[in-house]
Amino acid sequence: MKNSREIMEILEAYDLTGRYRAAAELAGCDHHTVARYVKMRAAGQQPDKRRHRARQIDDYLPKIEELVVRSQGKIRADVVHKRITAMGFTGGERTTRRTVAEAKAQFRAGRRRVYRPWVTEPGLWIQYDFGDGPVIKGRKTTLFCAWLAWSRFRVIIPIWDKTLPTITACLDATFRRIGGIPAYVLTDNEKTVTTDHVAGIAVRNPEIVEVARHYGTTIRTCLPADPETKGGSESTVKIAKADLVPKDANLREHYQTFGELEAACRQFCDEVNSRIHKATRRKPAERLAEEVHRLHPLPKSPFTAAFGTTRRVCWDSTISVEAVRYSVPHKLIDARVWARFHGDELIVTAVDEHGSAREVARHHRGQPGSPVLDDAHYPPREDKTGDRTPRATSAEEAAFLALGPGAASWLVEAAAAGVRRIKAKMAEAVALSKLHSAAEVDRALGTAAVTGRFADKDLLSILDYQAVHGPAELHRRSEDHSLQPGTGAWSTFGLSTTASDVPEYDESDLA
Template identity: 30%
Template sequence: MPHHTTAPNTPSPPLTAPDSGLPDARTQKRVIIVLFASQVLSGLGLAAGTTVAALLVQDMLHSTALAGLSSGLLTAGSALAAIAVGRLSQARGRRPGLAAGYLVGAFGAAGVIAAAVTNSPALLFVALFLYGAGTAVNLQARYAGVDLAAPAHRARAISTVLVATTLGGVAGPALAGPTGDLADALGLPSLTGLFVIATVAFTLAALVLMIWLAVEAGRGVVHAFIPQSHRPGAEAEADFGDVKVRLAGEQVTCFVFAMRLSYSGKAVHRVFASCGQEAFLEGHVHALSVLGGVPTGKVRYDNLRSAVSRVLSSRSRVENERWTAFRSHFGIEAAYCLPGIEGAHEKGGVEGQIGWFRRNHMVPVPEVVSLAELNAMIERWDEEDERRRIGSRPRPVSEYFAVERPLLQPLPDEPFETGRLFSLRVDRFSQISVRTNRYSVPVRLIGRTVRAMLHAAELVVYDGQLEVARHERLIAKGQARLDLDHYLEALVRKPGAFPGATALEQARGFGREVHARP
């Protein structure tokens, strides 16, 4: 197309999208094999020591009542080690964390041997406490395989490592006899033979992890960020962000809708009192009108309720019917980010744009009489922002947008009604209730049914085809907007109600001079 020959050579500002971070099948298989070997060894060491720990305590203290101390010490050591190993793994990765835990367990097993040789109960208690670290590491090691496994294979990975622990646990007690002979040959108490095996097994388990476990498994799933390039006119992102506004003397929280073209970086903003569906649709109408067309490819969104009724899977959605009708009318192809934190970077362009907009235009907090006044200011800001350069790009946004605008698909000829229509009965106070708030209508309509069209910024009430009331939409819940003119007919008949009328107080609050006739 001729437009491509005039397009600037610089690609769109890099956006980031999370990579899965999962290595190839070969690396995953290697991790499982290494973990299997280390778990067999650690399971052997753990079962070997715990089998005779109680017997050692009983033999050394000459008391069967205190033999249970061994289990308590092992449990306490395991709990403390779980915290320490977890923190080390988080800071340095699973590989050094698990290896350090196994080495502490080996040191504890060696300490048990030394305590038995020197007949020192105090040393025995400390050694059993350290030996408990092997239990914590044995439990945590099985999850290292899950770090690198694909979601569909995670159950198999953890079960494979768990089987390895079982094999070691079964083999440990069976070695009680041969290891007793080994201890006698080494001149050690016969009950320490299994702790000799535990010392060697834990040490080997640490070495296996340090030497052969893939570095990737030590750090969990790696989240890589991939630079993105975008074709002119093809993609955009849209989102809401909250902003502080001093509105009519009161500071309130409002919501800015932003749509950003991914190629040029051209952004359009509009502030609303809420981020409901009316604001969502009106924000689109305004943005597409300013841009002069609709992106030919995908527009990325969060899973906001204005568009999505239900999330079925990572990419499958049940859309809100009204949103489906709207985007079909304009020809918008919606793409939804992954739910939760995993999808946080999939539309980083517009999120970064909203942050930039806040810092550069909403600080200090703007003071306006109405949102219409603020939006008029924002339209000027958006035009001025086209002169800025994004990052290291050699040309301003306006030049990239000049290339992109002709490539957008044209807007539909027919307008789309973005407001929501309600059929409501007027109560005896000459009011109608819309979304928890109340609005007045002329008193002659009491008891009748009227139609109310709720827009993002205002409410328009019709009696048949005749417009009978128009109110600025209320921001907070449980409020009332009353027009004094709607009550004049009734106040003529009940002049005593005039001084305390709520509509009168609101009229004075808006600065109207109201005088009662004598």
């Protein structure tokens, strides 16, 4: 079968020469082929259309079309093949698949849904949706994905749950990040937004209505089973999951903390908002600079009624909820926060200096008398118990510590063991360093510290041993040998004892 370009070249060659063979030489084909296409053109037929040839499956076309119509174009080709095989069809499954594909294409041709392109207006619409986020320490996260319709500006915020206070905080953070509030907010019909449907009309959750009234916007929901009404946010969810969730396709490492996920989402938003969008041929950040003039102004304070009850952070960086103390980041000392329970978890929300609300702490429900603390909420502290480095406060101490690390180890261990006359023994070690080298005395002090030998003559004894045998090696007894007397001698006790070997006693002996 020739393609359209080859057919046109054949017909053009015939128009130039007027003969089949001459046209065949110019077009590089057989003269019978030239004749066939010329006759088809003369008959008013389309030369590039393949002529239908009788097939064995043509007798079963009515049944195939019936099955496709009954299933609304969803039936599989293998199911159709089993049906027509039982009716006597002996052809291959490949033929059936082609025929079923043609029947489905004809079925959809008259039922295809036609969409009118959505002409967006600056400052009018923002859409948000949720996507499954990565798993952090065995717990699943969620991605809040918002999409400003006209500028294509995206905001991705990771969250732990989809409760109304969390959504309120995400909306507040989104509005403050874009610098204004659009007229409408479009989302799905979740319980936080739509509580019921009556006669096809969505009944709004009164709490989300209060949130929308506070920010001066209107909450709208898409039609059920009609995702095309907010395809922009769903596309944002797809892109965010493909880039932020660790998969084999992006080779992203798994997140160790929730803070790493937040930083990755912020970096992702900076990247997608700073590159040219394929539809607008402009950067979303540049279009946002134009759209922000059409947005409503932001309120000074966020909607805090949904965040729970207020608490003042104490000097020990904790708040008290139901007689239980919970820690919050130490930077919030003397600040006001909001606390609420969600299941068995306490969620603490704070408002930063820019007026943006964010979750700052999350704890499991505690018991009175047992504070619930998170070490990450406190600054790193010096390990006082682990700091055992001696520091000289006099010339004698400096002379002793100058011998080396063995001297410092000896001082630490001797002090812990409560050794008497430590300063006199230190002066003795300094004096011995004049007879022996400082390195030998330091090595002997290190050996004494390890073996716990702090008596008066122990240091001199170790030095004499090292002078003859070299550095002493530590030998520790294993469990294979013990000086404790065993019970092997008792193994034969009572085996050879007879009645004659037992001494007899009379009453006088007992008396």
